[in-house]
Amino acid sequence: MSTAAHVLLALLAGGPLHGYDLKKAHDLRFPKAKPLAFGQVYATLGRLERDGLVEQVGTSREGGPDRTRFALTDAGRQALASWLATVETPAPYVSSELLAKVVVALLVADPEQARAYLTAQRQAHTERLRELTALKADPATPLGDVVAADFALTHLDADLRWMRTTLERVAELHQEIHA
Structure with missing residues (x-):
């Protein structure tokens, strides 16, 4: 699973959000990182939902298109905890x-x-x-x-x-x- 997927899981750990709010939260918390594209957020949410790590918990319309809210599942919390507990191996090869x-x-x-x-x-x-x-x-x-x-x-x-x-x-x- 990608780092972006784990970051989205972490952002959802605070409570249900829809894709637009997830992108805003990412860009606020990682202001100097490469911004996430909206398409990447929604594609990642689709994979996380397919894998049972997030679930849809409602839809709202706030003066625009329907916005589906997603919440972390127990499996998503476990996947996030496992990722956070895994120490990153220093890269065996230098590449830049x-x-x-x-x-x-x-x-x-x-x-x-x-x-x-x-x-x-x-x-x-x-x-x-x-x-x-x-x-x-x-x-x-x-x-x-x-x-x-x-x-x-x-x-x-x-x-x-x-x-x-x-x-x-x-x-x-x-x-x-x-x-």
Whole structure:
């Protein structure tokens, strides 16, 4: 089951909601995450209902189309509890577009092109660090945004440290690849 499905189960743990309210609740609690599309919410609810993890508990019309409310079933509560109790295994392989671009730059380009790419990428990361740091410093920033900014800052910092180390090794890596 997808992470989005588990998040929807968690949002329903607070009580029955319809798809529109689930999307709003997701976007409020995960403000810096990739937003859920309405289609994804309804498709996921359909799968959760098919699997017996949620059930329809009524329909309302609040000045618009019919809105079906969904509630968590006992099986849904158990699935959510099991997911929360499962420790995530650290990824056995490192995979990111950033890593792929650096390796490809070293494969097809000269060390200066790889160095130029890394330098430009470091600048973009540094600018994003500044934006997130400013967001955190604003007392009006909601706690959910601060937590998401902390998560992003930690990852950006790790990327920057990796890029710094890689920049120091570019010539060596280029020679190794083209040997």
